[in-house]
Amino acid sequence: MSPVFNYCPRDGRHFREDELICPLCDFQRTVDPGPSTQTGLPPKPRHPWRKLLYVKQEYPDNYVDDTFLEELQKNANVRHYEYWSVVLESTVISQHISSIVIFVAVFIYLYLEDLSSHALITIGTVGTAIGYGFWDWSNSKSTPGSNFQRRKIFKGAGLFFLTLLGLTPILKTLTEETSKDTIWALTVILFLANLAFHDYGSGNRRNIKYPGSLSTNAAIFASVVLASRLATNLHVFGLMSFAVEWFALFPMLRRQVKSISNRGNLALTVMLFLTATTLFSQISPAIVVIYILGMIFLTFVCPFWLIWIQRYKNEIHGPWDEARPKIQHGRSVDYN
Amino acid sequence: MPYNICMVSDFFYPNAGGVESHLYHLSQRLIQRGHKVIIITHAYGSRTGVRCLTNGLKVYHVPMLVVFQAATPPTLYGFFPIFRSIILRERISIVHGHQAFSSMCHEAIIHARTMGLKTCFTDHSLFGFSDPSSIVMNKFLKFTLSDIDHVVCVSHTSKENTVLRAALTPQNVSVIPNAVIASRFKPDPSMQDPNVTTIVVISRQTYRKGMDLLVAVVPRICRKYSKVRFVIGGDGPKRIDLEQMREKNLLHDRVELLGSVKAHEVRNTLVRGQIFLNTSLTEAFCIGIVEAACAGLLVVSTKVGGVPEVLPRHMILFSKPEEDDLVEALGRSIEMIHRKEVQPVKFNDELKEMYSWVNVAERTEKVYDAISQTRDPPLIERLRSYYGCGVFVGKLFCIMIALDYLFWVYLEWILPRDEIEEAPKFPYKKFKKMCQRADKEDELEPSMDSA
Numbered sequence: 084m085s086p087v088f089n090y091c092p093r094d095g096r097h098f099r100e101d102e103l104i105c106p107l108c109d110f111q112r113t114v115d116p117g118p119s120t121q122t123g124l125p126p127k128p129r130h131p132w133r134k135l136l137y138v139k140q141e142y143p144d145n146y147v148d149d150t151f152l153e154e155l156q157k158n159a160n161v162r163h164y165e166y167w168s169v170v171l172e173s174t175v176i177s178q179h180i181s182s183i184v185i186f187v188a189v190f191i192y193l194y195l196e197d198l199s200s201h202a203l204i205t206i207g208t209v210g211t212a213i214g215y216g217f218w219d220w221s222n223s224k225s226t227p228g229s230n231f232q233r234r235k236i237f238k239g240a241g242l243f244f245l246t247l248l249g250l251t252p253i254l255k256t257l258t259e260e261t262s263k264d265t266i267w268a269l270t271v272i273l274f275l276a277n278l279a280f281h282d283y284g285s286g287n288r289r290n291i292k293y294p295g296s297l298s299t300n301a302a303i304f305a306s307v308v309l310a311s312r313l314a315t316n317l318h319v320f321g322l323m324s325f326a327v328e329w330f331a332l333f334p335m336l337r338r339q340v341k342s343i344s345n346r347g348n349l350a351l352t353v354m355l356f357l358t359a360t361t362l363f364s365q366i367s368p369a370i371v372v373i374y375i376l377g378m379i380f381l382t383f384v385c386p387f388w389l390i391w392i393q394r395y396k397n398e399i400h401g402p403w404d405e406a407r408p409k410i411q412h413g414r415s416v417d418y419n
Numbered sequence: 420m421p422y423n424i425c426m427v428s429d430f431f432y433p434n435a436g437g438v439e440s441h442l443y444h445l446s447q448r449l450i451q452r453g454h455k456v457i458i459i460t461h462a463y464g465s466r467t468g469v470r471c472l473t474n475g476l477k478v479y480h481v482p483m484l485v486v487f488q489a490a491t492p493p494t495l496y497g498f499f500p501i502f503r504s505i506i507l508r509e510r511i512s513i514v515h516g517h518q519a520f521s522s523m524c525h526e527a528i529i530h531a532r533t534m535g536l537k538t539c540f541t542d543h544s545l546f547g548f549s550d551p552s553s554i555v556m557n558k559f560l561k562f563t564l565s566d567i568d569h570v571v572c573v574s575h576t577s578k579e580n581t582v583l584r585a586a587l588t589p590q591n592v593s594v595i596p597n598a599v600i601a602s603r604f605k606p607d608p609s610m611q612d613p614n615v616t617t618i619v620v621i622s623r624q625t626y627r628k629g630m631d632l633l634v635a636v637v638p639r640i641c642r643k644y645s646k647v648r649f650v651i652g653g654d655g656p657k658r659i660d661l662e663q664m665r666e667k668n669l670l671h672d673r674v675e676l677l678g679s680v681k682a683h684e685v686r687n688t689l690v691r692g693q694i695f696l697n698t699s700l701t702e703a704f705c706i707g708i709v710e711a712a713c714a715g716l717l718v719v720s721t722k723v724g725g726v727p728e729v730l731p732r733h734m735i736l737f738s739k740p741e742e743d744d745l746v747e748a749l750g751r752s753i754e755m756i757h758r759k760e761v762q763p764v765k766f767n768d769e770l771k772e773m774y775s776w777v778n779v780a781e782r783t784e785k786v787y788d789a790i791s792q793t794r795d796p797p798l799i800e801r802l803r804s805y806y807g808c809g810v811f812v813g814k815l816f817c818i819m820i821a822l823d824y825l826f827w828v829y830l831e832w833i834l835p836r837d838e839i840e841e842a843p844k845f846p847y848k849k850f851k852k853m854c855q856r857a858d859k860e861d862e863l864e865p866s867m868d869s870a
Contacts, residue, residue: 134575136596136728137773144593403545403580405701408632409741
C-alpha cells in the first residue's frame with residue numbers, strides 16, 4: 084500500500100484532490116486506489132505495527148501496540164540475600180563498633196589511672212608485633228617469594244614512633260585549653276565520622292585509601308583531642324601509639340583475617356565483643372546493656388530487615404538506560 | 420482551523436543544538452500552514468526583548484538568570500506575570516513546551532493550565548531511573564505532566580521512557596520524529612579523498628556521547644587499516660582525551676580534530692567522509708546519523724536508545740557499546756565501502772521523504788486538532804490529578820497549584836485583560852506575495868540590463 088500525501092513533503096503545498104503531481108516541484112503524489120475502487124470488498128488486513136520511525140505506518144501517532152514496554156526489565160540485577168550470610172557479613176560493622184568501644188574504655192581506664200601507661204605501651208607493642216607477624220606470615224603464604232618490604236616497614240615504624248615521642252608534649256597541650264564538654268562532644272562526633280566512613284567493603288589489606296583515610300583521620304584526631312585530658316606525657320604517648328595501632332593497622336589485620344577464614348573472623352568478632360563487654364562492665368553497666376542490645380540488633384535483626392525490605396525493591400531497566408561502554412584492549416585514560 | 424501557538428523552551432537560538440533547530444523548523448512549517456507561532460525563551464546575553472525571525476516568527480527573550488548550560492532555575496511564580504501578558508497580547512490558545520531540562524517550559528505549562536489554555540509537551544531526551552539527577556527530574560516531570568493534554572516524543576523508545584517516568588496514559592503520547600532538511604545535506608562524492616577511507620565523527624565530546632569508546636577504537640582501526648583517516652568534529656570535556664590519544668599513538672597525520680563545527684559547516688565536513696561513526700551511550704533520536712546518511716555516508720552506530728528505529732537497515736551498521744564490537748563493525752563498514760556494496764549517495768533521496776519538516780508539522784497539527792477539542796477540566800479535577808502524585812508530594816503540588824490559581828486571579832484584578840493590547844498579526848500571506856513579487860522583479864532586472 085502506498086502512502087497518501089495531503090501536502091507536498093518538499094515544499095508544503097496543499098494538494099487539491101485531483102492533483103497527482105505537485106505543480107511546484109513535480110513530486111509524485113502516489114494515491115492509493117484501494118478504498119475508492121474496492122468499496123464492496125472487506126478491508127485488507129493491516130500490516131503489523133513496527134517499532135520504526137522511517138516507515139509510514141497506517142497507525143495514528145499515539146497508537147499503542149501490544150509490544151509496548153516489551154523490553155522493560157524489572158529488578159534485573161537484584162541480589163537475593165541469604166540470612167546467615169548477611170549475618171556473617173555484618174561482623175565487619177560489629178567488629179568496628181567493638182573496637183571503638185574498646186578504645187574508649189582504654190582511654191577511661193587511662194584517664195582514671197586504673198591502667199598504667201607502661202602497661203598500655205607494652206600491650207600495644209606486643210599486640211602489634213604479634214599482629215604484624217601473623218599478617219606477614221599469611222601474606223607470604225598466599226603469595227610466596229615476595230618479602231613485602233619488611234625493611235621499609237620496620238624503618239618506617241621506628242621513625243614514626245620516634246616522631247610521635249618527640250611530638251607528645253605538643254599533642255598533650257594542643258587542646259588543653261578547651262573545656263571538657265567540648266572535648267567529649269567533639270570525640271563523639273569524630274568517632275561517629277570514623278564509624279560512618281570506615282572502609283567496610285573493600286578487602287584492601289595493604290594500605291588505607293580514600294574514603295577509609297577520612298575515617299582513620301577522624302579517629303586519630305579524636306585521640307589527639309582526648310590525649311589532652313591525660314596526666315603525663317607518657318600517658319599521651321601510650322594513647323597515641325595505641326590509637327595508631329588500633330585504628331590504622333588493626334582494620335587491615337581484620338580484613339586479612341576475614342579473607343583467610345570465616346571461623347577466624349567469627350572468633351575475632353566474639354573476642355572483641357567479650358573484651359568490650361568486660362572492659363565496660365567496670366565502668367557503666369547501662370552502657371554494656373545498650374551495647375549488647377545494639378549488637379544483637381545489628382547482627383540478627385538488621386539482616387532480617389534488609390531481606391524483608393527487598394520486596395519493595397522496584398528497579399526498572401530498558402533500552403533508554405545509558406549504556407556502559409566496555410573498553411577491552413585500548414588503554415583508556417586512567418583517572419585514579 | 421488556524422491556531423495561535425506559543426512554543427516555550429529555555430533552549431533556542433543563538434544556542435545551537437537539536438532542540439533549538441527543532442523549535443525553529445517546526446515553527447516555520449506551522450507558520451507556512453497558516454498558524455501563528457511565537458517562541459518564548461530566556462535572554463541570551465545582550466539578546467533581550469522581542470525579535471522577529473524569518474516569516475514573522477516572533478521570539479520573546481524573557482530576562483532570566485541562566486545557571487547551567489543555558490538552563491534557568493525554577494522561579495515558581497516569578498515567570499507568571501510576564502508569561503500571562505505575552506499570552507494575552509498574542510491571543511495564544513495552545514502552549515507547547517519543549518525539553519524536560521527546561522524549567523521555563525514546566526512553569527509555562529502549569530501557568531497555561533491555570534489560565535485554561537491547551538498544553539502540549541515534547542520530550543527530546545531519555546532519562547534513567549537510578550541516578551539522583553534523573554530522580555529529581557522525573558519528579559518534576561511527573562508534576563507538570565499530571566495535567567497536560569498531550570505529550571509528543573521523538574521516538575518509540577522515548578515514548579516508553581516518558582510514559583514510565585511521568586506515569587502517563589500511553590494513548591496521550593504521540594511519536595513524531597525529528598526531521599532534516601535533506602536539500603541542505605546533498606552528498607558530494609567529489610569532496611571525498613579517493614585514495615583513503617575517511618571516517619567522520621561529529622558530536623559533543625562528552626562521556627554520554629561515548630568518547631571513551633572512540634578514544635579506544637581510533638588507534639586500533641588506524642593500526643589495522645593503513646588507508647583509513649578520521650575527521651573528528653565537536654568540542655567538550657573529553658576533547659583532551661582525544662588529543663592525548665592522538666599524541667600517544669602519533670596519529671597527527673591520520674586523525675584530524677576540527678574543534679567545534681558550526682551548523683552551516685556540518686554538511687561540508689560530513690561529505691569529506693564515506694563512513695559516519697556514532698558512539699553515543701544514550702540517544703532518544705539521533706539526528707546526527709540522519710544528517711550523515713543524508714549527506715551520503717554509511718553510518719556505524721552503537722545500538723542504544725532510539726537509534727535502531729531511525730535508519731533503514733541498509734544505511735546503518737549496529738554495534739554493541741563495546742570496543743571490540745565497534746572495531747568489528749567499523750571493519751565491516753570499511754570492507755563494504757571498498758567493495759562498493761552500498762551506494763550511500765542514494766540515501767539522500769530515500770531520506771528526504773522519510774524525514775521532512777512538513778510531515779512533522781502536519782502530524783503536530785493533528786495533535787493540536789485533538790487537544791483543542793478536549794473539554795477543560797474544572798479546577799477541582801486538576802487538583803485531584805496532582806493529589807495522586809504521591810502521599811506527601813501530592814499535597815505539596817496541590818498547594819502550589821492552588822497558589823498559582825490565586826496568583827492568577829490576583830493578576831487578573833491588578834492587570835485586567837482588557838488593558839492588554841493585542842499584538843497585530845503578522846500578515847504572512849501578504850508577506851509571501853510581496854516576496855514573490857520582489858523575486859520576480861529581481862529576475863527581471865538583470866535580463867533588462869542585458870537587453
